[in-house]
Ligand code: SF4
């Protein structure tokens with residue numbers, strides 16, 4: 225086992241390989257607060273990549289209703305249970321051991337899925353779901369914990385549910401990669417996308433067993449495992465649609481709720497994100513810290529980040545996203561002027577935004593939220609591509625568009 229640094233858990237940890245060097249890392253932010261569970265992302269992925277025989281139960285992108293839903297069934301409850309059994313009472317964080325760059329959420333003092341494995345029978349603690357568990361990807365949709373008689377109010381709802389959007393996290397320390405006895409799983413240096421070499425794979429399903437997020441899946445018709453490929457032709461700019469420019473994945477660009485923003489971040493030799501203040505993902509994750517990793521305690525250093533839902537009990541969210549939850553919700557509820565502008569970049573263009581700038585606009589109003597006064601400004605956020613060319617320009621205020629008189633009657 226090598227020692228690698230995992231900044232999401234604020235410490236070194238054991239991993240099968242030395243940290244592989246990547247120049248850039250595929251990353252995304254999902255704003256849970258805005259998702260309407262329309263499943264457009266799910267179908268965009270399915271109709272592009274997993275429509276063939278043997279892929280019927282394969283949903284590389286899925287949106288499940290928490291707390292009861294899960295694809296495969298109860299994947300996270302089972303993974304958390306295994307960790308708890310391996311280290312009873314010890315799966316805890318020390319949020320006080322914080323360091324802005326190297327341990328922004330504090331230190332996880334429990335065991336990761338790499339550290340709880342015995343190293344003989346398993347390299348990574350995990351389990352193989354039964355076939356039945358993959359058959360109901362959207363079970364318990366819209367099922368709340370309870371239906372309160374008197375309605376609900378913030379800060380947290382008495383009865384609640386929320387939608388969790390899930391793809392492969394293209395982890396920095398992928399469990400699927402560590403577990404493969406054939407070394408068929410690899411992580412690309414140019415963008416950190418994790419792929420399975422279909423020629424090398426023999427279908428042992430060790431990746432399916434090891435991935436705590438259950439985002440590697442077995443295909444019986446080819447007897448190999450498959451997973452989300454990060455729509456790499458689009459990210460590379462080699463898809464004819466992209467005109468040579470890096471473009472976001474199908475699930476991101478199809479999103480009706482405008483909840484998704486994907487890009488590429490710069491990574492240093494030590495695995496930490498390099499300072500890149502005007503990259504919108506860097507800003508959301510590292511500066512504002514409004515977006516958090518999913519189950520960072522598993523230890524894979526996932527690269528999809530979530531703006532947590534405001535109405536859900538905090539202890540549930542802290543288990544899911546770590547100790548940064550309270551700060552993230554506070555910043556999202558009372559956003560800075562810059563954050564409000566950057567949030568407008570979600571789904572404003574299909575091209576990857578590598579940097580942004582905000583132009584200040586006039587004051588347009590005042591709000592009072594939970595006793596705090598807020599001023600509103602109609603600022604403009606401008607996004608640039610990898611070459612520094614402007615690709616998108618959005619104002620904070622939505623434009624008012626009046627329907628021309630000649631279209632007043634639909635029949636004309
Ligand atoms: S989410 Fe799972 S399948 Fe994807 S890279 Fe991480 S460990 Fe591998």
Ligand code: SF4
Pocket residue numbers: 258259260261262263264265266287389478479480481482483484
């Ligand atoms: S397309 Fe967007 S809004 Fe619709 S389910 Fe997917 S993530 Fe949610």
